Amino acid sequence: MSVTYGYTGKILRVNLTTGKISTDDTLKYKDFIGGEGMAMKIMWDEVPAGTHPFAPENKIVFGTGPFCGTGVPCSGRTNITSLLPSNPFHAVSSSHMGGYFSVELKYAGWDMIVVEGKSPKPVWLRIEDGKVALEDARWIWGKGIFDTMAMIGSQMGKEAQVAAIGQAGENQLNLSVIRTGASHSAGGHGGILGAKNLKAIGVKGTGSVKIAAKPEELMALDKYMMSLIGANNQHVVPKNPQPWAEYTSPSSRWTAKKGLYWGAANPPVETGECYPEDMQSVGLRTYKAVVDLGPVAEKYTVRMGGCAHCPIRCHSQVKIPQLERYGMDPYVANTCMGFYSPFGVMINGTPDLPGQEPGEQSMIAKGLGAKLADDYGMWCNYGQIGRDVLYAHKHGIFKKVLPAEEYASIPWDMLEKGDPAFLVDFYDRVANKKGELWHIADGSYYLAKRWNFGEDYWSDYKYKLWSKLGFPVHHSNEASGQVGALISCFSNRDAQNHSHMNFIAAGLPIDMLKDIAAEEWGSRDAIDDVKNYKPMTAAKAKFVKWSLSRSLLHNSLTLCNWMWPMTTSPLKERKYRGDTGLEAQFYTLVTGIPKSKEDLDLDAERAFTLFRALTVRAMGTADMRKNHDQTTEWVVTAEKGKDGKDIAQFTPGTDRMTQDDMEIGRTMVYKEFGWDEKTGSPTRARLEALGLSDVAQELSSKGLLPA
Amino acid sequence: MAEETGPLAALMEKIRADSAEIRLTPASCLVPLAPDAESAAAAIEAGADADIKMMRGSAERYYFSDRSMTEAYAKHLYRLAERDPVRLIADTTRDESKTYPRPTPVAAFLESPFSMTQPEIDAAIAAMASIQEYADIRTTSASNGALYLYSATHLGAAHADGLAEWIEVGQKENP
Numbered sequence: 001m002s003v004t005y006g007y008t009g010k011i012l013r014v015n016l017t018t019g020k021i022s023t024d025d026t027l028k029y030k031d032f033i034g035g036e037g038m039a040m041k042i043m044w045d046e047v048p049a050g051t052h053p054f055a056p057e058n059k060i061v062f063g064t065g066p067f068c069g070t071g072v073p074c075s076g077r078t079n080i081t082s083l084l085p086s087n088p089f090h091a092v093s094s095s096h097m098g099g100y101f102s103v104e105l106k107y108a109g110w111d112m113i114v115v116e117g118k119s120p121k122p123v124w125l126r127i128e129d130g131k132v133a134l135e136d137a138r139w140i141w142g143k144g145i146f147d148t149m150a151m152i153g154s155q156m157g158k159e160a161q162v163a164a165i166g167q168a169g170e171n172q173l174n175l176s177v178i179r180t181g182a183s184h185s186a187g188g189h190g191g192i193l194g195a196k197n198l199k200a201i202g203v204k205g206t207g208s209v210k211i212a213a214k215p216e217e218l219m220a221l222d223k224y225m226m227s228l229i230g231a232n233n234q235h236v237v238p239k240n241p242q243p244w245a246e247y248t249s250p251s252s253r254w255t256a257k258k259g260l261y262w263g264a265a266n267p268p269v270e271t272g273e274c275y276p277e278d279m280q281s282v283g284l285r286t287y288k289a290v291v292d293l294g295p296v297a298e299k300y301t302v303r304m305g306g307c308a309h310c311p312i313r314c315h316s317q318v319k320i321p322q323l324e325r326y327g328m329d330p331y332v333a334n335t336c337m338g339f340y341s342p343f344g345v346m347i348n349g350t351p352d353l354p355g356q357e358p359g360e361q362s363m364i365a366k367g368l369g370a371k372l373a374d375d376y377g378m379w380c381n382y383g384q385i386g387r388d389v390l391y392a393h394k395h396g397i398f399k400k401v402l403p404a405e406e407y408a409s410i411p412w413d414m415l416e417k418g419d420p421a422f423l424v425d426f427y428d429r430v431a432n433k434k435g436e437l438w439h440i441a442d443g444s445y446y447l448a449k450r451w452n453f454g455e456d457y458w459s460d461y462k463y464k465l466w467s468k469l470g471f472p473v474h475h476s477n478e479a480s481g482q483v484g485a486l487i488s489c490f491s492n493r494d495a496q497n498h499s500h501m502n503f504i505a506a507g508l509p510i511d512m513l514k515d516i517a518a519e520e521w522g523s524r525d526a527i528d529d530v531k532n533y534k535p536m537t538a539a540k541a542k543f544v545k546w547s548l549s550r551s552l553l554h555n556s557l558t559l560c561n562w563m564w565p566m567t568t569s570p571l572k573e574r575k576y577r578g579d580t581g582l583e584a585q586f587y588t589l590v591t592g593i594p595k596s597k598e599d600l601d602l603d604a605e606r607a608f609t610l611f612r613a614l615t616v617r618a619m620g621t622a623d624m625r626k627n628h629d630q631t632t633e634w635v636v637t638a639e640k641g642k643d644g645k646d647i648a649q650f651t652p653g654t655d656r657m658t659q660d661d662m663e664i665g666r667t668m669v670y671k672e673f674g675w676d677e678k679t680g681s682p683t684r685a686r687l688e689a690l691g692l693s694d695v696a697q698e699l700s701s702k703g704l705l706p707a
Numbered sequence: 708m709a710e711e712t713g714p715l716a717a718l719m720e721k722i723r724a725d726s727a728e729i730r731l732t733p734a735s736c737l738v739p740l741a742p743d744a745e746s747a748a749a750a751i752e753a754g755a756d757a758d759i760k761m762m763r764g765s766a767e768r769y770y771f772s773d774r775s776m777t778e779a780y781a782k783h784l785y786r787l788a789e790r791d792p793v794r795l796i797a798d799t800t801r802d803e804s805k806t807y808p809r810p811t812p813v814a815a816f817l818e819s820p821f822s823m824t825q826p827e828i829d830a831a832i833a834a835m836a837s838i839q840e841y842a843d844i845r846t847t848s849a850s851n852g853a854l855y856l857y858s859a860t861h862l863g864a865a866h867a868d869g870l871a872e873w874i875e876v877g878q879k880e881n882p
Contacts, residue, residue: 243777246778250809259819337882383880478873478878653863653865654869
């Protein structure tokens with residue numbers, strides 16, 4: 001076999017029905033880059049429309065990209081693609097996890113794993129370099145993820161990386177995750193492994209990833225990249241004034257400062273001033289524990305952790321001894337929604353008890369919730385589960401839909417008074433599929449149908465549903481108006497897109513961001529000031545297309561879209577400009593395949609158009625505008641100001657859109673992609689131009705090409 | 708270029724050394740290196756290197772080197788040195804309303820480099836309300852009760868309301 005660079009060149013295929021384990025060639029998919037892009041192609045070719053996510057015919061693809069294992073900064077992500085159980089059309093979608101799994105898989109010699117079929121009994125997949133076997137999972141089936149990882153680790157050794165499901169996945173809950181490491185969860189696809197009787201994948205690799213360039217060339221580019229990197233989400237200014245900083249932002253995740261410590265480290269570690277030029281302190285910049293858990297968390301923080309090849313440590317690793325009261329070990333790790341979301345079930349909050357420090361009880365509850373969700377392997381539908389509990393509780397739905405005995409057995413008093421112990425009871429019932437309550441994990445679309453939620457569930461901003469397809473906001477209209485709004489419209493789940501958000505929230509003054517926007521997307525009108533939006537522009541459409549394509553590019557390379565792209569930098573001497581050509585520079589050095597920025601963006605566009613075609617095929621309609629890309633009502637309804645009066649759209653103070661303007665926006669984005677401007681569906685001409693003639697042919701045969 | 712020596716070099720060295728320690732150099736502190744503050748100021752004005760910057764206070768000149776701190780940070784130190792908490796809060800708020808633009812969380816003044824106490828902040832904001840010079844400084848609050856300040860010269864009320872709610876509440880629900 002010829003030498004491949006960046007790619008290992010091999011895809012591992014595992015058929016659980018037959019037990020057959022085989023090898024496929026990665027490079028036959030190279031037009032789709034890696035990870036998510038290649039998985040889209042595999043799903044198109046191999047999983048017919050109408051397949052149920054939990055059917056043996058469905059496949060699930062664990063994908064790395066050419067950057068995993070090379071040391072390119074922030075390249076530790078694993079992309080997981082399959083049919084999405086919580087989507088009403090079971091459309092293809094991806095989930096992602098950080099950690100070390102993808103890098104270990106590359107070291108074992110594999111670019112991807114494609115799992116198909118269904119095992120007749122619970123198994124786990126053991127990968128040690130080229131030695132691959134299905135192992136009996138009877139001892140770990142029924143256990144939480146922490147125990148599962150410990151038991152597999154005891155057999156494979158501590159250097160093995162494990163991705164596993166908990167009881168939620170085993171029980172085929174729509175809202176379940178696949179988790180690796182202590183805190184890296186890919187939400188949405190856990191139930192697929194459960195349906196396949198595949199409890200976990202353990203991988204250990206002793207190889208390496210070959211790089212086409214001379215090591216010093218890659219090191220030089222790494223060094224350059226490190227000069228441009230900011231803090232988590234590529235925030236490039238600090239939260240608090242620092243001697244070196246021209247700008248600050250109260251929203252910045254660059255939270256390090258003098259006098260702020262990882263207080264539970266031994267000895268405590270001061271995060272300090274973290275000058276942008278100091279590469280040794282990059283890992284201290286993002287002190288997320290005090291953001292997610294509040295200032296009280298300072299003395300409980302052991303350190304900040306993160307993923308392979310990532311200098312940004314965004315996962316808080318804390319020791320909260322109070323968790324022992326709930327029978328939990330005191331060590332917890334997570335970040336962002338991993339803390340907020342399980343805690344969101346506590347709809348009345350968790351007031352501090354007498355003698356507690358301010359915020360202590362909510363820190364405990366967030367730690368407890370994270371621990372429970374991570375062990376059971378529960379997904380939150382990007383924070384929606386708490387809002388679903390709120391809706392059902394507020395409207396008396398629990399009392400209506402739960403059998404009387406079940407209703408009476410639930411400790412509602414704990415929920416009312418804010419006792420975190422409610423979470424222990426709640427997640428046990430839901431993950432273990434007890435009674436009727438577990439249907440809260442069906443996901444919004446199915447739940448609303450089953451429990452007969454009212455129209456206000458969708459139309460009231462409070463519940464934050466973005467689409468009647470059942471997913472919520474995720475950097476949507478509040479993220480540069482139509483830019484974020486339209487990005488969310490193209491998704492089959494919460495948008496998981498940070499290409500735009502990292503730029504918008506970098507922390508720089510709006511005038512500077514507009515200047516950079518003009519350089520990147522042709523006009524200062526590509527973005528607006530937060531809460532001060534103007535009507536749709538062509539430049540915004542370009543920004544939308546770029547953001548959608550770059551996100552898919554990152555999930556294919558794989559890079560963390562919670563850091564990339566490097567549109568801005570913390571460097572005054574560069575006028576805070578980043579470098580959006582870095583991905584292509586790295587790709588060329590790593591793989592030896594010369595690609596310009598435009599080449600890679602075109603590859604990403606190809607993969608995104610294929611994703612669009614997959615959605616068309618799953619929904620059985622070419623009219624994406626009408627049937628897929630619409631928002632819920634609150635998005636296009638004026639909001640009330642403090643005085644109770646409507647704030648007119650496109651005046652300062654609101655981020656609401658209008659239906660007419662959103663339709664203009666859809667048309668402009670369709671045009672940018674070269675799709676049919678009426679329906680938003682890929683045309684034969686565009687598909688063929690992207691090398692997707694087979695896709696055009698199949699859509700045509702099904703009557704799904706636009707007229 | 709030959710390295711500069713003599714009184715001016717000493718003055719610049721002192722200013723740079725102070726800036727490296729993240730503090731301003733009041734002109735009065737240059738007196739040991741010059742006959743008086745005025746002659747120090749004249750020497751610096753006449754021939755100091757470009758990194759040496761001056762800010763004129765109500766009764767004092769302050770110097771810093773922008774090799775060690777930005778003008779933005781030096782402004783904070785200058786306002787602290789002037790010991791006028793009302794002006795400090797108002798001018799900081801005006802800067803942020805103009806530059807970004809955004810309202811300023813009152814809680815920011817609890818933190819470094821301001822490190823004010825809550826009673827000090829409350830007193831300053833109360834005093835501001837009765838001084839015409841600060842009539843542009845307005846307050847708004849987010850739904851969680853957090854108080855923000857903004858300058859009406861640079862930011863409209865509805866925009867400030869919306870931004871405060873987003874910074875304080877919205878983005879935490881959509882991280």
